[in-house]
Amino acid sequence: MFASSPAYEQGPIRPPSEAGSLLLRLTRNCPWNRCLFCPVYKGDKFSRRSLDEIKNDIGSMAEAAEKIRILSLESGFGGEVNRQVAAKVQAGHPDLFQVAFWLFRGGENVFLQDGDSLLLPVDDLVEALRFLKEKFPSITRITTYARSRTLLRRSVEDFRRLKKAGLSRIHVGLESGNDAVLEYMQKGVSGAQHVEAGKRVKAAGLSLSEYVILGLGGKKMWRDHALDSARVLNAINPDYIRVRTLAVPSASPLYEKVRNGEFELMPDDDVIREEKLFIERLQGIDSYFYSDHILNLLEEVNGKLPEDKNSMLEVIDRYLQLPAVEREQFCLGRRTGYFRTIDDMQNASLSKPVEKSYRQLQEKGISVDEYIKKLMLRFI
Template sequence: MTEQTFRVGPIRPPSEAGSLLIQVTRGCTWNKCRFCGLYKDNTFRAYSVESIKNDIDVIADYVERIKPYIDNQGRWDRLGLKGEINKLSPTERESFYVVLNWLMHGGENVFLQDGNSLALKTDRVVEVLQYLRKRLPWIKRITSYARAETLSRISAEDYKRLKEAGLDRIHSGFESGSDEVLELINKGVTSEQEIIAGKNIKESGIEFSVYFMPGVGGKDLSYKNAIETARVVKEIDPDYVRIRTAVIKTDTELWEYVESGIFKLCSENEKLNEIRILIEKTKGCSGILTSDHVVNLLQGLNGRLKEDNERMLNAIDEYFNLPESEQKIFQLARRKLMVTFVKDLKMLSEFQREKLEEITRRITDEDKWNRMLNELLMQYI
């Protein structure tokens, strides 16, 4: 008898933590970005519509097997579930747990993986979306990642077809709106293509979520990274601007640039100032800025670019108004996950503060300090 399993890829946005993950492609069509080593050893693969439908059928079957063990008050029959799980093979259990976890998180949202799912022809994506909506008709949101360059080649009409078929949101890692930075990191896209993609998506009614990577241009391009990204954001007015502070990993080409001296790591203050510039220059935009990843220095920085602009700038300035010594204490404590907000500095024990202060006194060279913090951040991505 064939095992009832389905594919699940390696990544998803933090905002899709409770979503059902369905892998329609594997890897990335480009796979040449100098800051990314995620898919280095994987060749891009687009799965057939039939195999994706088969995965959806398996998921729907597990949903039906799980449903009897939850009552209309949302209470779970854990003993009954255990009996159901005991009938499965080890690999089937992995798939079962994925569906169970999804249902326990509400069972409403789906995320299509991997890094560039919309590289599939629109007709194929539409067929997958329609089948997904047919088999799991209660779904409220379907989301996908896609490269900006790929998105720029999809017409406004095709986006409308995707919207009608059930695609609700697209995530895209722009990283920067600066053509110099995009070339430096070998992103394989231009700012003009980003704008074309964004405008077509917005016209269709699909929500658009873009990612900005402060620090990815290094010290030399720090200001351009911020100001040019603000320009692109103003042109598009995406629904979400998500902050993903640059972390340069040692298995990437960009780290080789660091080692050779071509690329100089930004300080925490330079990266935060990029975010400040972005917020300041996009005041009229209607979208939401969200700092929803642990690699961001100020993780709780969230709000509407229009209504909450001043509040977010004030939150950044609360940090910048700290004495330099306290800024370094916060940087280190934050990277060690000892604090989340500036106000948390008051919660540090005397022992913790002494240890942090000892490190700040010992490492006075800026480059060494930046490298140490970058190394601490590597464990989170």
């Protein structure tokens, strides 16, 4: 019934909170690409996409939306993209499915890819945002990743223009506030630069989401990592603080340093102690704190600061006060997908298979911690 849909580009990643967003690629890969812990764009060259290319992609997405609307009309759904229409698109027109699924979810959120969109000229960004909103008036939120170093090349006035054109939120990989950790990991930015970049974004009224990697200091620097990350975030007061836990796949340069013993990964319990210290030191800010990444052991440590700080710390204490065997079993259950919360351990249908795996590992003399580290790589 339809000619094949025009192609539009997609990058490899987006933040977990953008799972339902339409993905629009403004640049390809990462212009820095040196962070030791990051496997994502290694071996891939960075390039900026031209405004024409970006507008062509937006046009292709709008054409896809129109085809889906016609399919809905022809199917008797009056142009609405409901579950039945989305299912029909998935079955018969998989090339249109991403747009159909997005429209089914409301067609409101867009994420701009890849790793550092604000490297594009501000005028081009403003025009791309304007064109995007013109084609899709249903859009209410547009977000992007950006490096702090790149944000420092933009003024508060630049950010105000971008906000006015439709940009809502910037996701920044803070990773750590500690200069030694940042330098070791070759992040290419200092804690002070993170602070200045974050303050500029906030001053323009844009929403700011900062990511911290738990465990990034390793056994040697964990304490300074926790303290300085809290100190830097206290100075920024971002709208969101999001944590993810370090895992080291073989594609990341850090892998070799772990293998040769130069960098020592922390066991889950020590990462949780680090997280406790980190949260304790978050002061004078009103950020939302989220553990919304599958790599985090305690997914239920979430809340609004400062009022939920104690309840977040109580979750951590509850875990740390479990007997050692139960902590190991919780880690195993979490990493094998049985447990999401500590209460899940009370559910026999979830805990029985975990206890069985735990016994089998012990009988074979396999370290639960080593086994878990391998399991975590599945989630990267």
